[in-house]
Amino acid sequence: MSKQAFIFPxxxxxFSGMGKNLFETNPLAKTLFEQANDILGFSISNIMFTGTDEALKQTNVTQPAVFLHSVIAYKTIDGATPDMVAGHSLGEFSALVANGTLAFEDALKLVSIRANAMQKACEINPSTMAAVLALADDKVEDICAAIQAETGEIVVAANYNCPGQLVISGSLKGIEIACERLKAAGAKRALVLPVGGAFHSPLMAPAKAELAAAIEATTFNMPTCPVYQNVVAEAVTNPLEIKQNLIDQLTGAVRWTQSVQAMVADGATNFTEVGPGKVLQGLVQKIHKESVVAGVN
Structure with missing residues:
Protein backbone atom coordinates (compact mmCIF):
# COMPACT_ATOMS: atom_id res chain seq x y z
CA MET A 1 0.00 0.00 0.00
CA SER A 2 1.33 3.43 -0.92
CA LYS A 3 2.09 5.77 1.96
CA GLN A 4 1.97 9.56 2.14
CA ALA A 5 4.97 11.45 3.55
CA PHE A 6 4.78 15.12 4.51
CA ILE A 7 8.14 16.93 4.53
CA PHE A 8 9.07 20.39 5.77
CA PRO A 9 11.85 22.76 4.59
CA PHE A 15 11.47 34.83 0.63
CA SER A 16 9.88 38.26 0.99
CA GLY A 17 6.09 37.91 0.87
CA MET A 18 6.09 34.40 2.36
CA GLY A 19 2.80 33.44 4.00
CA LYS A 20 1.02 36.66 2.95
CA ASN A 21 -1.51 34.86 0.78
CA LEU A 22 -2.38 32.47 3.63
CA PHE A 23 -2.89 35.42 6.00
CA GLU A 24 -5.16 37.23 3.56
CA THR A 25 -7.29 34.27 2.49
CA ASN A 26 -7.59 31.99 5.52
CA PRO A 27 -9.07 33.03 8.90
CA LEU A 28 -7.21 30.28 10.80
CA ALA A 29 -3.91 31.38 9.25
CA LYS A 30 -4.59 35.00 10.26
CA THR A 31 -5.28 33.93 13.85
CA LEU A 32 -2.10 31.84 14.03
CA PHE A 33 0.09 34.63 12.61
CA GLU A 34 -1.32 37.07 15.18
CA GLN A 35 -0.74 34.52 17.94
CA ALA A 36 2.87 34.10 16.74
CA ASN A 37 3.46 37.87 16.87
CA ASP A 38 2.31 37.85 20.51
CA ILE A 39 4.47 34.86 21.45
CA LEU A 40 7.62 36.27 19.81
CA GLY A 41 7.07 39.83 21.03
CA PHE A 42 7.52 41.39 17.58
CA SER A 43 5.61 41.43 14.32
CA ILE A 44 7.24 38.59 12.45
CA SER A 45 4.30 38.60 10.03
CA ASN A 46 5.24 42.13 8.88
CA ILE A 47 8.83 41.04 8.21
CA MET A 48 7.62 37.93 6.36
CA PHE A 49 5.11 39.81 4.20
CA THR A 50 7.03 43.02 3.42
CA GLY A 51 10.57 42.66 4.80
CA THR A 52 13.73 42.81 2.73
CA ASP A 53 15.75 39.72 1.89
CA GLU A 54 18.38 41.05 4.31
CA ALA A 55 15.88 41.29 7.18
CA LEU A 56 14.67 37.76 6.47
CA LYS A 57 18.24 36.40 6.52
CA GLN A 58 18.70 37.12 10.23
CA THR A 59 18.70 33.72 11.95
CA ASN A 60 16.34 34.88 14.73
CA VAL A 61 13.83 35.85 12.01
CA THR A 62 14.50 33.19 9.37
CA GLN A 63 13.90 30.15 11.53
CA PRO A 64 10.55 31.22 13.07
CA ALA A 65 9.45 32.56 9.65
CA VAL A 66 10.06 29.29 7.79
CA PHE A 67 8.51 27.33 10.67
CA LEU A 68 5.40 29.54 10.69
CA HIS A 69 4.89 29.41 6.94
CA SER A 70 5.22 25.61 6.98
CA VAL A 71 3.03 24.87 9.99
CA ILE A 72 0.29 27.36 9.10
CA ALA A 73 0.19 26.02 5.53
CA TYR A 74 -0.09 22.49 6.96
CA LYS A 75 -2.92 23.45 9.30
CA THR A 76 -4.93 24.84 6.39
CA ILE A 77 -4.82 21.54 4.42
CA ASP A 78 -8.19 19.79 4.57
CA GLY A 79 -7.93 16.26 5.93
CA ALA A 80 -4.14 15.97 5.98
CA THR A 81 -3.30 12.48 7.27
CA PRO A 82 0.41 11.73 6.86
CA ASP A 83 1.68 8.20 7.31
CA MET A 84 5.10 9.64 8.14
CA VAL A 85 6.78 13.06 8.44
CA ALA A 86 10.28 14.54 8.25
CA GLY A 87 11.86 17.97 8.17
CA HIS A 88 15.21 19.29 6.97
CA SER A 89 17.06 20.73 9.99
CA LEU A 90 14.72 23.45 11.33
CA GLY A 91 11.91 21.70 9.40
CA GLU A 92 11.99 18.88 11.95
CA PHE A 93 10.13 21.18 14.38
CA SER A 94 7.40 21.74 11.76
CA ALA A 95 7.18 17.98 11.25
CA LEU A 96 6.71 17.48 15.01
CA VAL A 97 3.71 19.83 15.01
CA ALA A 98 2.26 18.01 12.00
CA ASN A 99 2.38 14.63 13.77
CA GLY A 100 1.08 15.98 17.08
CA THR A 101 4.31 15.60 19.09
CA LEU A 102 4.49 19.34 19.79
CA ALA A 103 1.82 22.00 20.26
CA PHE A 104 2.10 24.96 17.86
CA GLU A 105 2.94 27.47 20.61
CA ASP A 106 5.53 25.23 22.28
CA ALA A 107 7.26 24.49 18.99
CA LEU A 108 7.39 28.19 18.05
CA LYS A 109 8.99 29.03 21.41
CA LEU A 110 11.59 26.27 20.92
CA VAL A 111 12.36 27.45 17.39
CA SER A 112 12.89 31.00 18.66
CA ILE A 113 15.19 29.79 21.48
CA ARG A 114 17.10 27.60 18.99
CA ALA A 115 17.53 30.49 16.54
CA ASN A 116 18.83 32.90 19.18
CA ALA A 117 21.14 30.28 20.72
CA MET A 118 22.57 29.44 17.28
CA GLN A 119 23.08 33.15 16.54
CA LYS A 120 25.08 33.53 19.77
CA ALA A 121 27.15 30.42 18.94
CA CYS A 122 27.96 31.92 15.53
CA GLU A 123 29.24 35.08 17.22
CA ILE A 124 31.44 33.07 19.62
CA ASN A 125 33.04 31.02 16.81
CA PRO A 126 33.25 32.73 13.39
CA SER A 127 32.61 29.86 11.02
CA THR A 128 30.83 28.89 7.80
CA MET A 129 29.57 26.15 5.48
CA ALA A 130 30.28 25.10 1.89
CA ALA A 131 28.37 23.09 -0.71
CA VAL A 132 30.27 20.24 -2.35
CA LEU A 133 28.99 18.93 -5.68
CA ALA A 134 29.69 15.70 -7.56
CA LEU A 135 32.02 13.96 -5.11
CA ALA A 136 31.23 10.74 -3.25
CA ASP A 137 30.15 11.20 0.37
CA ASP A 138 32.88 8.93 1.74
CA LYS A 139 35.55 10.89 -0.15
CA VAL A 140 34.29 14.16 1.37
CA GLU A 141 34.22 12.58 4.84
CA ASP A 142 37.79 11.29 4.46
CA ILE A 143 39.14 14.67 3.36
CA CYS A 144 37.38 16.46 6.24
CA ALA A 145 38.75 13.94 8.76
CA ALA A 146 42.28 14.32 7.36
CA ILE A 147 42.15 18.12 7.64
CA GLN A 148 40.98 17.89 11.26
CA ALA A 149 43.73 15.41 12.12
CA GLU A 150 46.46 17.49 10.44
CA THR A 151 45.44 21.04 11.39
CA GLY A 152 43.09 20.80 14.37
CA GLU A 153 40.60 22.90 12.40
CA ILE A 154 36.99 21.72 12.66
CA VAL A 155 35.44 20.64 9.36
CA VAL A 156 32.70 18.01 9.10
CA ALA A 157 29.99 16.73 6.75
CA ALA A 158 26.84 18.59 7.84
CA ASN A 159 24.01 18.11 5.31
CA TYR A 160 23.66 14.95 3.20
CA ASN A 161 21.16 16.57 0.83
CA CYS A 162 21.11 14.09 -2.06
CA PRO A 163 23.63 11.91 -3.90
CA GLY A 164 26.35 14.22 -5.19
CA GLN A 165 25.35 17.17 -3.00
CA LEU A 166 26.86 17.40 0.46
CA VAL A 167 27.31 20.50 2.62
CA ILE A 168 30.31 20.73 4.94
CA SER A 169 30.56 22.88 8.06
CA GLY A 170 33.45 24.19 10.12
CA SER A 171 35.90 26.92 11.03
CA LEU A 172 36.71 29.58 8.43
CA LYS A 173 40.22 28.16 7.93
CA GLY A 174 39.00 24.57 7.91
CA ILE A 175 36.43 25.27 5.21
CA GLU A 176 38.97 27.22 3.14
CA ILE A 177 41.42 24.30 3.19
CA ALA A 178 38.62 21.79 2.54
CA CYS A 179 37.33 23.64 -0.53
CA GLU A 180 40.80 23.60 -2.12
CA ARG A 181 41.34 19.89 -1.39
CA LEU A 182 37.86 18.83 -2.46
CA LYS A 183 38.22 20.57 -5.82
CA ALA A 184 41.63 18.98 -6.26
CA ALA A 185 40.02 15.60 -5.49
CA GLY A 186 37.51 16.05 -8.31
CA ALA A 187 34.56 17.93 -6.84
CA LYS A 188 32.68 19.81 -9.56
CA ARG A 189 32.24 22.68 -7.10
CA ALA A 190 33.15 23.48 -3.51
CA LEU A 191 31.42 26.75 -2.81
CA VAL A 192 31.32 28.70 0.46
CA LEU A 193 27.70 29.50 1.36
CA PRO A 194 26.36 32.87 2.58
CA VAL A 195 25.43 31.59 6.06
CA GLY A 196 26.11 32.95 9.53
CA GLY A 197 28.00 29.99 10.92
CA ALA A 198 28.88 26.32 11.02
CA PHE A 199 25.46 24.78 11.57
CA HIS A 200 25.28 21.04 12.37
CA SER A 201 28.88 20.91 13.56
CA PRO A 202 30.66 20.78 16.94
CA LEU A 203 30.96 24.59 16.70
CA MET A 204 27.24 24.80 17.61
CA ALA A 205 27.99 23.22 21.03
CA PRO A 206 27.58 26.56 22.90
CA ALA A 207 23.91 26.58 21.82
CA LYS A 208 23.22 23.02 22.91
CA ALA A 209 22.80 23.51 26.68
CA GLU A 210 20.25 26.30 26.24
CA LEU A 211 18.22 24.36 23.67
CA ALA A 212 18.43 21.13 25.68
CA ALA A 213 17.07 22.85 28.81
CA ALA A 214 14.15 24.30 26.82
CA ILE A 215 13.37 20.95 25.15
CA GLU A 216 13.50 19.06 28.46
CA ALA A 217 11.01 21.56 29.95
CA THR A 218 8.56 21.13 27.04
CA THR A 219 5.79 18.52 26.78
CA PHE A 220 6.34 16.04 23.93
CA ASN A 221 3.24 13.95 23.13
CA MET A 222 2.97 10.52 21.52
CA PRO A 223 3.04 11.21 17.76
CA THR A 224 0.22 10.21 15.44
CA CYS A 225 2.79 8.84 12.95
CA PRO A 226 6.57 8.31 12.88
CA VAL A 227 9.02 11.16 12.35
CA TYR A 228 12.19 10.33 10.40
CA GLN A 229 14.74 12.38 12.30
CA ASN A 230 17.83 13.96 10.78
CA VAL A 231 20.49 12.49 13.04
CA VAL A 232 19.30 8.86 12.95
CA ALA A 233 17.56 8.72 9.52
CA GLU A 234 14.95 6.25 10.72
CA ALA A 235 11.39 6.19 12.05
CA VAL A 236 11.05 7.43 15.65
CA THR A 237 7.88 7.41 17.77
CA ASN A 238 9.21 7.48 21.36
CA PRO A 239 8.90 11.06 22.72
CA LEU A 240 12.06 10.70 24.83
CA GLU A 241 14.07 9.61 21.78
CA ILE A 242 12.56 12.42 19.72
CA LYS A 243 13.72 14.95 22.35
CA GLN A 244 17.28 13.61 22.42
CA ASN A 245 17.56 13.47 18.62
CA LEU A 246 16.32 17.06 18.39
CA ILE A 247 19.04 18.17 20.80
CA ASP A 248 21.73 16.13 19.02
CA GLN A 249 20.68 17.59 15.66
CA LEU A 250 22.23 20.95 16.59
CA THR A 251 25.76 19.54 16.43
CA GLY A 252 25.03 16.45 14.30
CA ALA A 253 24.59 15.96 10.56
CA VAL A 254 21.32 16.28 8.65
CA ARG A 255 21.07 12.86 6.99
CA TRP A 256 18.41 13.85 4.49
CA THR A 257 19.45 11.41 1.74
CA GLN A 258 19.35 8.53 4.22
CA SER A 259 16.05 9.72 5.75
CA VAL A 260 14.27 9.78 2.38
CA GLN A 261 15.72 6.36 1.52
CA ALA A 262 14.39 5.01 4.83
CA MET A 263 10.95 6.50 4.17
CA VAL A 264 10.85 4.91 0.71
CA ALA A 265 11.96 1.58 2.18
CA ASP A 266 9.08 1.84 4.67
CA GLY A 267 6.53 2.37 1.89
CA ALA A 268 6.47 6.11 1.08
CA THR A 269 5.47 6.69 -2.54
CA ASN A 270 4.12 10.26 -2.32
CA PHE A 271 6.01 13.18 -0.79
CA THR A 272 4.31 16.52 -0.11
CA GLU A 273 6.57 19.45 0.78
CA VAL A 274 4.69 21.94 2.96
CA GLY A 275 6.08 25.46 3.32
CA PRO A 276 8.12 27.96 1.33
CA GLY A 277 10.03 26.91 -1.79
CA LYS A 278 10.53 23.62 -3.62
CA VAL A 279 14.00 22.59 -2.45
CA LEU A 280 12.96 19.32 -0.82
CA GLN A 281 10.83 18.26 -3.80
CA GLY A 282 13.94 18.52 -5.98
CA LEU A 283 16.07 16.58 -3.48
CA VAL A 284 13.53 13.77 -3.14
CA GLN A 285 13.43 13.36 -6.93
CA LYS A 286 17.22 13.11 -7.01
CA ILE A 287 17.23 10.56 -4.18
CA HIS A 288 14.37 8.42 -5.53
CA LYS A 289 13.21 9.22 -9.06
CA GLU A 290 10.05 7.05 -8.83
CA SER A 291 8.56 9.05 -5.94
CA VAL A 292 5.60 11.35 -6.65
CA VAL A 293 6.30 14.83 -5.28
CA ALA A 294 4.05 17.83 -4.71
CA GLY A 295 4.10 21.10 -2.80
CA VAL A 296 1.73 23.09 -0.58
CA ASN A 297 2.59 26.68 0.27
Whole structure:
Protein backbone atom coordinates (compact mmCIF):
# COMPACT_ATOMS: atom_id res chain seq x y z
CA MET A 1 0.00 0.00 0.00
CA SER A 2 1.33 3.43 -0.92
CA LYS A 3 2.09 5.77 1.96
CA GLN A 4 1.97 9.56 2.14
CA ALA A 5 4.97 11.45 3.55
CA PHE A 6 4.78 15.12 4.51
CA ILE A 7 8.14 16.93 4.53
CA PHE A 8 9.07 20.39 5.77
CA PRO A 9 11.85 22.76 4.59
CA UNK A 10 14.57 24.44 6.63
CA UNK A 11 16.50 27.68 6.66
CA UNK A 12 17.24 29.04 3.19
CA UNK A 13 13.73 28.62 1.78
CA UNK A 14 12.54 32.03 3.00
CA PHE A 15 11.47 34.83 0.63
CA SER A 16 9.88 38.26 0.99
CA GLY A 17 6.09 37.91 0.87
CA MET A 18 6.09 34.40 2.36
CA GLY A 19 2.80 33.44 4.00
CA LYS A 20 1.02 36.66 2.95
CA ASN A 21 -1.51 34.86 0.78
CA LEU A 22 -2.38 32.47 3.63
CA PHE A 23 -2.89 35.42 6.00
CA GLU A 24 -5.16 37.23 3.56
CA THR A 25 -7.29 34.27 2.49
CA ASN A 26 -7.59 31.99 5.52
CA PRO A 27 -9.07 33.03 8.90
CA LEU A 28 -7.21 30.28 10.80
CA ALA A 29 -3.91 31.38 9.25
CA LYS A 30 -4.59 35.00 10.26
CA THR A 31 -5.28 33.93 13.85
CA LEU A 32 -2.10 31.84 14.03
CA PHE A 33 0.09 34.63 12.61
CA GLU A 34 -1.32 37.07 15.18
CA GLN A 35 -0.74 34.52 17.94
CA ALA A 36 2.87 34.10 16.74
CA ASN A 37 3.46 37.87 16.87
CA ASP A 38 2.31 37.85 20.51
CA ILE A 39 4.47 34.86 21.45
CA LEU A 40 7.62 36.27 19.81
CA GLY A 41 7.07 39.83 21.03
CA PHE A 42 7.52 41.39 17.58
CA SER A 43 5.61 41.43 14.32
CA ILE A 44 7.24 38.59 12.45
CA SER A 45 4.30 38.60 10.03
CA ASN A 46 5.24 42.13 8.88
CA ILE A 47 8.83 41.04 8.21
CA MET A 48 7.62 37.93 6.36
CA PHE A 49 5.11 39.81 4.20
CA THR A 50 7.03 43.02 3.42
CA GLY A 51 10.57 42.66 4.80
CA THR A 52 13.73 42.81 2.73
CA ASP A 53 15.75 39.72 1.89
CA GLU A 54 18.38 41.05 4.31
CA ALA A 55 15.88 41.29 7.18
CA LEU A 56 14.67 37.76 6.47
CA LYS A 57 18.24 36.40 6.52
CA GLN A 58 18.70 37.12 10.23
CA THR A 59 18.70 33.72 11.95
CA ASN A 60 16.34 34.88 14.73
CA VAL A 61 13.83 35.85 12.01
CA THR A 62 14.50 33.19 9.37
CA GLN A 63 13.90 30.15 11.53
CA PRO A 64 10.55 31.22 13.07
CA ALA A 65 9.45 32.56 9.65
CA VAL A 66 10.06 29.29 7.79
CA PHE A 67 8.51 27.33 10.67
CA LEU A 68 5.40 29.54 10.69
CA HIS A 69 4.89 29.41 6.94
CA SER A 70 5.22 25.61 6.98
CA VAL A 71 3.03 24.87 9.99
CA ILE A 72 0.29 27.36 9.10
CA ALA A 73 0.19 26.02 5.53
CA TYR A 74 -0.09 22.49 6.96
CA LYS A 75 -2.92 23.45 9.30
CA THR A 76 -4.93 24.84 6.39
CA ILE A 77 -4.82 21.54 4.42
CA ASP A 78 -8.19 19.79 4.57
CA GLY A 79 -7.93 16.26 5.93
CA ALA A 80 -4.14 15.97 5.98
CA THR A 81 -3.30 12.48 7.27
CA PRO A 82 0.41 11.73 6.86
CA ASP A 83 1.68 8.20 7.31
CA MET A 84 5.10 9.64 8.14
CA VAL A 85 6.78 13.06 8.44
CA ALA A 86 10.28 14.54 8.25
CA GLY A 87 11.86 17.97 8.17
CA HIS A 88 15.21 19.29 6.97
CA SER A 89 17.06 20.73 9.99
CA LEU A 90 14.72 23.45 11.33
CA GLY A 91 11.91 21.70 9.40
CA GLU A 92 11.99 18.88 11.95
CA PHE A 93 10.13 21.18 14.38
CA SER A 94 7.40 21.74 11.76
CA ALA A 95 7.18 17.98 11.25
CA LEU A 96 6.71 17.48 15.01
CA VAL A 97 3.71 19.83 15.01
CA ALA A 98 2.26 18.01 12.00
CA ASN A 99 2.38 14.63 13.77
CA GLY A 100 1.08 15.98 17.08
CA THR A 101 4.31 15.60 19.09
CA LEU A 102 4.49 19.34 19.79
CA ALA A 103 1.82 22.00 20.26
CA PHE A 104 2.10 24.96 17.86
CA GLU A 105 2.94 27.47 20.61
CA ASP A 106 5.53 25.23 22.28
CA ALA A 107 7.26 24.49 18.99
CA LEU A 108 7.39 28.19 18.05
CA LYS A 109 8.99 29.03 21.41
CA LEU A 110 11.59 26.27 20.92
CA VAL A 111 12.36 27.45 17.39
CA SER A 112 12.89 31.00 18.66
CA ILE A 113 15.19 29.79 21.48
CA ARG A 114 17.10 27.60 18.99
CA ALA A 115 17.53 30.49 16.54
CA ASN A 116 18.83 32.90 19.18
CA ALA A 117 21.14 30.28 20.72
CA MET A 118 22.57 29.44 17.28
CA GLN A 119 23.08 33.15 16.54
CA LYS A 120 25.08 33.53 19.77
CA ALA A 121 27.15 30.42 18.94
CA CYS A 122 27.96 31.92 15.53
CA GLU A 123 29.24 35.08 17.22
CA ILE A 124 31.44 33.07 19.62
CA ASN A 125 33.04 31.02 16.81
CA PRO A 126 33.25 32.73 13.39
CA SER A 127 32.61 29.86 11.02
CA THR A 128 30.83 28.89 7.80
CA MET A 129 29.57 26.15 5.48
CA ALA A 130 30.28 25.10 1.89
CA ALA A 131 28.37 23.09 -0.71
CA VAL A 132 30.27 20.24 -2.35
CA LEU A 133 28.99 18.93 -5.68
CA ALA A 134 29.69 15.70 -7.56
CA LEU A 135 32.02 13.96 -5.11
CA ALA A 136 31.23 10.74 -3.25
CA ASP A 137 30.15 11.20 0.37
CA ASP A 138 32.88 8.93 1.74
CA LYS A 139 35.55 10.89 -0.15
CA VAL A 140 34.29 14.16 1.37
CA GLU A 141 34.22 12.58 4.84
CA ASP A 142 37.79 11.29 4.46
CA ILE A 143 39.14 14.67 3.36
CA CYS A 144 37.38 16.46 6.24
CA ALA A 145 38.75 13.94 8.76
CA ALA A 146 42.28 14.32 7.36
CA ILE A 147 42.15 18.12 7.64
CA GLN A 148 40.98 17.89 11.26
CA ALA A 149 43.73 15.41 12.12
CA GLU A 150 46.46 17.49 10.44
CA THR A 151 45.44 21.04 11.39
CA GLY A 152 43.09 20.80 14.37
CA GLU A 153 40.60 22.90 12.40
CA ILE A 154 36.99 21.72 12.66
CA VAL A 155 35.44 20.64 9.36
CA VAL A 156 32.70 18.01 9.10
CA ALA A 157 29.99 16.73 6.75
CA ALA A 158 26.84 18.59 7.84
CA ASN A 159 24.01 18.11 5.31
CA TYR A 160 23.66 14.95 3.20
CA ASN A 161 21.16 16.57 0.83
CA CYS A 162 21.11 14.09 -2.06
CA PRO A 163 23.63 11.91 -3.90
CA GLY A 164 26.35 14.22 -5.19
CA GLN A 165 25.35 17.17 -3.00
CA LEU A 166 26.86 17.40 0.46
CA VAL A 167 27.31 20.50 2.62
CA ILE A 168 30.31 20.73 4.94
CA SER A 169 30.56 22.88 8.06
CA GLY A 170 33.45 24.19 10.12
CA SER A 171 35.90 26.92 11.03
CA LEU A 172 36.71 29.58 8.43
CA LYS A 173 40.22 28.16 7.93
CA GLY A 174 39.00 24.57 7.91
CA ILE A 175 36.43 25.27 5.21
CA GLU A 176 38.97 27.22 3.14
CA ILE A 177 41.42 24.30 3.19
CA ALA A 178 38.62 21.79 2.54
CA CYS A 179 37.33 23.64 -0.53
CA GLU A 180 40.80 23.60 -2.12
CA ARG A 181 41.34 19.89 -1.39
CA LEU A 182 37.86 18.83 -2.46
CA LYS A 183 38.22 20.57 -5.82
CA ALA A 184 41.63 18.98 -6.26
CA ALA A 185 40.02 15.60 -5.49
CA GLY A 186 37.51 16.05 -8.31
CA ALA A 187 34.56 17.93 -6.84
CA LYS A 188 32.68 19.81 -9.56
CA ARG A 189 32.24 22.68 -7.10
CA ALA A 190 33.15 23.48 -3.51
CA LEU A 191 31.42 26.75 -2.81
CA VAL A 192 31.32 28.70 0.46
CA LEU A 193 27.70 29.50 1.36
CA PRO A 194 26.36 32.87 2.58
CA VAL A 195 25.43 31.59 6.06
CA GLY A 196 26.11 32.95 9.53
CA GLY A 197 28.00 29.99 10.92
CA ALA A 198 28.88 26.32 11.02
CA PHE A 199 25.46 24.78 11.57
CA HIS A 200 25.28 21.04 12.37
CA SER A 201 28.88 20.91 13.56
CA PRO A 202 30.66 20.78 16.94
CA LEU A 203 30.96 24.59 16.70
CA MET A 204 27.24 24.80 17.61
CA ALA A 205 27.99 23.22 21.03
CA PRO A 206 27.58 26.56 22.90
CA ALA A 207 23.91 26.58 21.82
CA LYS A 208 23.22 23.02 22.91
CA ALA A 209 22.80 23.51 26.68
CA GLU A 210 20.25 26.30 26.24
CA LEU A 211 18.22 24.36 23.67
CA ALA A 212 18.43 21.13 25.68
CA ALA A 213 17.07 22.85 28.81
CA ALA A 214 14.15 24.30 26.82
CA ILE A 215 13.37 20.95 25.15
CA GLU A 216 13.50 19.06 28.46
CA ALA A 217 11.01 21.56 29.95
CA THR A 218 8.56 21.13 27.04
CA THR A 219 5.79 18.52 26.78
CA PHE A 220 6.34 16.04 23.93
CA ASN A 221 3.24 13.95 23.13
CA MET A 222 2.97 10.52 21.52
CA PRO A 223 3.04 11.21 17.76
CA THR A 224 0.22 10.21 15.44
CA CYS A 225 2.79 8.84 12.95
CA PRO A 226 6.57 8.31 12.88
CA VAL A 227 9.02 11.16 12.35
CA TYR A 228 12.19 10.33 10.40
CA GLN A 229 14.74 12.38 12.30
CA ASN A 230 17.83 13.96 10.78
CA VAL A 231 20.49 12.49 13.04
CA VAL A 232 19.30 8.86 12.95
CA ALA A 233 17.56 8.72 9.52
CA GLU A 234 14.95 6.25 10.72
CA ALA A 235 11.39 6.19 12.05
CA VAL A 236 11.05 7.43 15.65
CA THR A 237 7.88 7.41 17.77
CA ASN A 238 9.21 7.48 21.36
CA PRO A 239 8.90 11.06 22.72
CA LEU A 240 12.06 10.70 24.83
CA GLU A 241 14.07 9.61 21.78
CA ILE A 242 12.56 12.42 19.72
CA LYS A 243 13.72 14.95 22.35
CA GLN A 244 17.28 13.61 22.42
CA ASN A 245 17.56 13.47 18.62
CA LEU A 246 16.32 17.06 18.39
CA ILE A 247 19.04 18.17 20.80
CA ASP A 248 21.73 16.13 19.02
CA GLN A 249 20.68 17.59 15.66
CA LEU A 250 22.23 20.95 16.59
CA THR A 251 25.76 19.54 16.43
CA GLY A 252 25.03 16.45 14.30
CA ALA A 253 24.59 15.96 10.56
CA VAL A 254 21.32 16.28 8.65
CA ARG A 255 21.07 12.86 6.99
CA TRP A 256 18.41 13.85 4.49
CA THR A 257 19.45 11.41 1.74
CA GLN A 258 19.35 8.53 4.22
CA SER A 259 16.05 9.72 5.75
CA VAL A 260 14.27 9.78 2.38
CA GLN A 261 15.72 6.36 1.52
CA ALA A 262 14.39 5.01 4.83
CA MET A 263 10.95 6.50 4.17
CA VAL A 264 10.85 4.91 0.71
CA ALA A 265 11.96 1.58 2.18
CA ASP A 266 9.08 1.84 4.67
CA GLY A 267 6.53 2.37 1.89
CA ALA A 268 6.47 6.11 1.08
CA THR A 269 5.47 6.69 -2.54
CA ASN A 270 4.12 10.26 -2.32
CA PHE A 271 6.01 13.18 -0.79
CA THR A 272 4.31 16.52 -0.11
CA GLU A 273 6.57 19.45 0.78
CA VAL A 274 4.69 21.94 2.96
CA GLY A 275 6.08 25.46 3.32
CA PRO A 276 8.12 27.96 1.33
CA GLY A 277 10.03 26.91 -1.79
CA LYS A 278 10.53 23.62 -3.62
CA VAL A 279 14.00 22.59 -2.45
CA LEU A 280 12.96 19.32 -0.82
CA GLN A 281 10.83 18.26 -3.80
CA GLY A 282 13.94 18.52 -5.98
CA LEU A 283 16.07 16.58 -3.48
CA VAL A 284 13.53 13.77 -3.14
CA GLN A 285 13.43 13.36 -6.93
CA LYS A 286 17.22 13.11 -7.01
CA ILE A 287 17.23 10.56 -4.18
CA HIS A 288 14.37 8.42 -5.53
CA LYS A 289 13.21 9.22 -9.06
CA GLU A 290 10.05 7.05 -8.83
CA SER A 291 8.56 9.05 -5.94
CA VAL A 292 5.60 11.35 -6.65
CA VAL A 293 6.30 14.83 -5.28
CA ALA A 294 4.05 17.83 -4.71
CA GLY A 295 4.10 21.10 -2.80
CA VAL A 296 1.73 23.09 -0.58
CA ASN A 297 2.59 26.68 0.27
Missing amino acids: GQGSQ
